[in-house]
Amino acid sequence: MEDTFVTSVLDLYQKGDWKNIVETYNKYPGRNKLLWVFPSEENFVFIRKTLKMLSCDRVLSIGCGSGLLEWMIFKATDIPVSGIEVDGTWWKCKYAPPTFIDLFITSPELDKDKTTIRVLTNCNKTAILFCYFNDGVAFKSYLKYFSGTVLIIIGPNKEGVHTSPKPFGDVSEEWTLYASQEVRDSSDFIAIYCKSDK
Numbered sequence: 114m115e116d117t118f119v120t121s122v123l124d125l126y127q128k129g130d131w132k133n134i135v136e137t138y139n140k141y142p143g144r145n146k147l148l149w150v151f152p153s154e155e156n157f158v159f160i161r162k163t164l165k166m167l168s169c170d171r172v173l174s175i176g177c178g179s180g181l182l183e184w185m186i187f188k189a190t191d192i193p194v195s196g197i198e199v200d201g202t203w204w205k206c207k208y209a210p211p212t213f214i215d216l217f218i219t220s221p222e223l224d225k226d227k228t229t230i231r232v233l234t235n236c237n238k239t240a241i242l243f244c245y246f247n248d249g250v251a252f253k254s255y256l257k258y259f260s261g262t263v264l265i266i267i268g269p270n271k272e273g274v275h276t277s278p279k280p281f282g283d284v285s286e287e288w289t290l291y292a293s294q295e296v297r298d299s300s301d302f303i304a305i306y307c308k309s310d311k
């Protein structure tokens with residue numbers, strides 16, 4: 114079944130059928146092999162409309178994993194999404210899951226990675242996205258260099274599942290919650306923040 118899942122998602126990916134992917138697999142137990150959150154069509158509309166209101170025309174996803182979410186956001190919203198991953202060894206090894214976008218591989222020591230810093234400091238009109246990210250120290254470090262004003266956090270708002278940052282309560286006071294929406298009835302939330310001048 115596990116192999117069927119990956120093969121089937123790849124098949125739907127090749128056909129560009131993101132709707133079928135999210136409808137078929139949003140509750141599939143082994144889904145996090147490729148992605149932790151399978152948003153609904155309504156969720157993608159929410160992302161598109163909110164980013165449009167905030168004048169964002171790109172998304173930069175940190176810790177994008179396979180890039181399946183990033184590919185689906187692009188297909189569903191027409192907003193280009195690029196992805197950064199830290200674990201180059203894993204993503205290039207033969208046991209790794211397939212990838213759905215080109216991964217930009219970064220160093221675990223962001224302060225020493227001039228290329229990633231250059232990307233982050235050129236983010237006018239770009240939203241930065243963290244989906245089920247799991248390193249609160251690195252999160253703060255990315256935000257230190259990020260020059261944009263829109264932050265998207267997708268993650269669980271429930272007991273027993275840990276991410277860092279969580280969608281609510283993990284940002285500094287310069288970020289104000291602009292809009293949020295639950296992913297189906299999963300207790301996962303998409304939280305979109307704007308940077309204020311505080």
Ligand SMILES: C[S@@+](CC[C@H](N)C(=O)[O-])C[C@H]1O[C@@H](n2cnc3c(N)ncnc32)[C@H](O)[C@@H]1O
Nearest residue numbers: 148149176177178198199200244245246248251
């Ligand atoms: C729980 S996974 C979530 C992957 C994907 N966003 C998803 O929702 O399926 C967290 C990802 O963050 C990546 N990650 C952790 N620290 C990172 C860092 N400092 N820079 C970039 N990616 C990082 C990990 O390699 C991993 O792929």
